Amino acid sequence: MDTIEELNGIYFYRGLNNITAMELLFWILIKETKKQLGIQDIAGIAALLMGHNGIDVPCKPGSATPGTSYASVYSRKYLSYRFQNRVLPTLTKKSISLNGLKVFWVNNMGAFVGRAAPVLEWIILANDVSQISFRTASKYNVLVRNEDKIW
Helix, strand or coil: CCCEEEECCEEEECCEEEECHHHHHHHHHHHHHHHHCCHHHHHHHHHHHHHCCCECCCCCCCCCCCCECHHHHHHHHHCCCECCCCCEEEEEECCCCHHHEEEEEECEHHHHHHHHHHHHHHHHHHHHHHHHHHHHHHHHHHHCCHHHCCC
16 A cells, blocks of 8 residues: 655655645556556557558558568468458558558458557556546545645
8 A cells, every 4th residue: 555644744654755736647657657657568568560561562652552461461461361341341551640541351260360459558548547547646636735726
């Protein structure tokens, strides 16, 4: 259990002396981040790296997203099942920005899995950020004086 002492607007927290309210918030954020990161993050980072389209594909048409990923290469090789119609939605990027994403429907299970790998990482990342933020703010608000609270 975290305990905190406060004297004249200066906090003492987990062996840290004479810290301000903002410094306290920072150290709680560090603690919550350290607590959150785990094996799912390693898998998520691996998925993001495997899903990066850094392999050059010279025969793609000009309107196609340039390059392909290791995830796409291997999933197309080992999951080569094809549906008769394009029923699987995938995201591809035209550029780095969020506006640069486009939905492309495919009928190849391997293409679907390969393009889903980085999307999985972004979901894990968003989950981590939201959980860390919520727990940090909640713990901080419990520990500080009313005038230092975030909400």
